[in-house]
Amino acid sequence: MKDIARQAGVSQSAVSFALNGRPGVSEDTRDRVRRVAEELGWRPSTAARALSGEGAATVGFVLARPAETLGVDSFFLQLVSGIQEVLAERHLGLLFQVVEDVEDECDVYRRWWAEHRVDGVLVVDPRTDDPRTGVLDELGLPGVVIGGAPDERHPGLSTVWADDAGAMAAVVDELYALGHRRIVHIAGLPGLAHTERRIRTLRAEAERRGLTGVKSVTTDYSDAAGAAVTRRVLEWSAPPTALIYDNDVMALAGVAAATELGHSVPGDVSVVAWEDSALCRMVKPWLSALSRDSVEFGRTAATELTALLDGGPARTVRVPVPRLIVRDSTGAARGT
Amino acid sequence: MKDIARQAGVSQSAVSFALNGRPGVSEDTRDRVRRVAEELGWRPSTAARALSGEGAATVGFVLARPAETLGVDSFFLQLVSGIQEVLAERHLGLLFQVVEDVEDECDVYRRWWAEHRVDGVLVVDPRTDDPRTGVLDELGLPGVVIGGAPDERHPGLSTVWADDAGAMAAVVDELYALGHRRIVHIAGLPGLAHTERRIRTLRAEAERRGLTGVKSVTTDYSDAAGAAVTRRVLEWSAPPTALIYDNDVMALAGVAAATELGHSVPGDVSVVAWEDSALCRMVKPWLSALSRDSVEFGRTAATELTALLDGGPARTVRVPVPRLIVRDSTGAARGT
């Protein structure tokens, strides 16, 4: 900036005003300064900016998963890709970190805050009784909870959520109409907000219809767990006729396991995957799946965060309900 | 630091010396300062550190892929996870960005450099005639090329690579021993260094054995491409008896396509996937696959980068050759 100032024949403050669109310089001077800056290929040092109170121009994203369970999951990359689209426009950086668990995640937030590394964070995989929201509150760090429940409001935290309850109800509707009465839901990690929401909704829907053979089983999202649970439930004396898997990986593993045990899909058992991806069309039969636009989800979350950083109010935003794409893995229940 | 200085009854410089392990303070004072700092929960502001010439304590990672092709790919998350392990230890941040193509990636490097945002970068998916290495050279930005060819050396850039050639040779050995003479390699993106290396090796191996029915076809790594190429080549008058897919996703799609056309795996055609993941054990038959430790790959790359940041020399490091895990998708060629 000193160089620009010299070359444009003005003071450094004038350069600052000119380049930041602040009043205090004539349009004439502003143009001249801009040209010189352009010519010199000037870019503001984020460090210097951050130091003089402008914020770090960076948002944080922590993934709390042990390395091993970072398996085949298209969701996160797509989410991040959507987030990036929005952040890149505003020249905001994305600081990314993988940790083991939410406790570590809280530490990361604390550190980032103390080091002035980020202006805000994106929180994924919200849980019931999540310690992270409290920490963010305490630090006064703006954040957007992705996939959070709309009820647990924290001042300063926005929430972007998908209507899991509505989607689950739709799936049950569909299966019920096909004659299914015994349904098992192979859920994801217990304690995750959306897992619990899906489980609650399934139970409510079952009760509403007086179904007793409906159950949720939590897992760690792994293909191994999906296969194991599938084998177990199919050996019940009254096995389920429909299976709802909380991700595509488990659904695939489940179908393989069921087939191996001699159960045909969808003849003996129908399968629905919660998360549509290329995987669902890579096996026979093609899997019926709940489809949502993860990239758009990311865009929405990032947009909310930028709004928060601009001083906007915390909001709760709902993204479209996941749609059930009916393919070949769902059919009429045996005997109907 | 001012607060610490006051509370410890020393000057701010003494605090700086004490906390950075520099000489100039007594052990006594050092301890006292450390305790006060601990008590106050002090963390150095990265912005201030960066400003006073210490570097940004951050490394950059750019993924140049259009959003759509960020499909089911476990490789990158695992790689990043390994990178993180090493970086987290040293309290280095990872600035992550997704862009459309390498040109944009170069721009990102330029911007990061000008903004003093990163101290070094990790470059993935190196290409033949890659513009990025030139840009990094020009900027003097330390970098590690992940998966690069060992021959294209650039001063200041380290390279971490897997021996694709050796792995390809091993695969051909295995298939040849099983009696396969017509082999098609469904490769990844043309222009990627490792794609070209695999193609070259396959051609060389074929020539060495006098095989004429050996061919590589490049794709965009998508399941759709994998399926399409599979269908096309299986309809040749002399169809291949073995298929090598450059990733697991295409292999899966390929098996599905082949089965659909009435070709049994491995009866009519053997299949090898380049990249082992849970996917390979989620279909019947289980896929034979080349397995490598992507997490370790990431660790190695990050370690090289930290060495570079510490002022070490640029090096070329080889990670272990991918191992061929023989499962059920490979068998004797028909008629042998």
Added chain:
DNA sequence: TGACGGAGCTGAACCGCATTAGTGCATACT
């Protein structure tokens, strides 16, 4: 005609740290 005000610009302080050039004091040496 002189007080007033605003537009356009400058100088200096400041953000939080690292670093360098001193400063004061005790100890070792001649």
Added chain:
DNA sequence: AGTATGCACTAATGCGGTTCAGCTCCGTCA
């Protein structure tokens, strides 16, 4: 006793921006 040496520490400076309190010049209005 006088001087060189070393140690523990302080004061001052700079990194690259932003910001705020002036300052000057010029037009306006009573």
